[in-house]
Amino acid sequence: MASAKKQDTVAAARRAKLEEARRRERARERRVRLVTIAASVAVIGALVAGAGYLMSAADDKEKAQAEVEAAPVQGERTWDRLSQDHVGTKVSYPMNPPVGGDHNPVWMNCDADVYTEPIPKENAVHSLEHGAVWVTYTKKADPDDVKKLGERVEATPYSLMSPVEDQAAPLVLSAWGKQVTVKSATDARVEQFFTKYVQGPQTPEPGAACTGGVAR
Missing domain, CATH: 1.20.5 (Single alpha-helices involved in coiled-coils or other helix-helix interfaces)
Known part of the structure; x- marks a missing residue:
């Protein structure tokens, strides 16, 4: 138990x-x-x-x-109702550099392309039609400004840069129907112009190619 x-x-x-x-x-x-x-x-x-x-x-x-x-770009000039006709001849443009009008059937390559020699204006205008911003300069431009603007272009698809010795100012930025003279590469209008007009609302043919054109 x-x-x-x-x-x-x-x-x-x-x-x-x-x-x-x-x-x-x-x-x-x-x-x-x-x-x-x-x-x-x-x-x-x-x-x-x-x-x-x-x-x-x-x-x-x-x-x-x-x-x-x-916001408007201070000092900017505007042209409306520009021709988009393709021509195979030289064109006499009413503005320099040109911002639109008759142009060559082939665009200038504008995929962040920096040209150190003058380029055909008729081809560059076709690039603007595709939504590119074109930076131009003369020998009077400060070399540091040219260098910095070149770096800006090299970092920006749908832009190109080249010398235009017969333009009125040392530094000019152009888009289709738009143009502004800037004082230097650090001018605030440079960034504003790029932001506003690279493939901007002024572009007649947005999304069109910036490669496969003329390259030299």
Whole structure:
């Protein structure tokens, strides 16, 4: 009889020990779940906050872009209703450098191309029709300005640069129907002109190629 009671006592102790172990395991699992839930909430909160920041930053960038595009470029000249006819002859343009009008059927390569020799104006005008900005300069331009503007062009698809010795000012920026004389490479209007007119709203043929044309 004593032996049976002892066995019952031992069994009861084992069950109690097992139940305690199970209780502790359940408590541990609850803690793990709570930690996991808390971490998930924190991650989701961070993602939501991050997404909100990115959306806000994107909205701010779009708003700034829209403001730049809407603002006039100080000192800019504009020509409207320019011909887009293709011709195989030299053209006498009313402005220099030309910003539009009759032009050669083949465009000048304008995929961030810097030319150190004069280029045919008729081909360059076709590049403007495709949405390029054309930077031109004379020997009177400061070499540092020419270098910096060249670097700007080399970093910008749909732009090109070349000397035009018979233009009136040392540094000129042109787009289709648009032109401005700038004082230096650091003139704020340089960035504004590029931002506004590289593939800008003035472009008669947006998205047309700037490669596969004349290159020299």
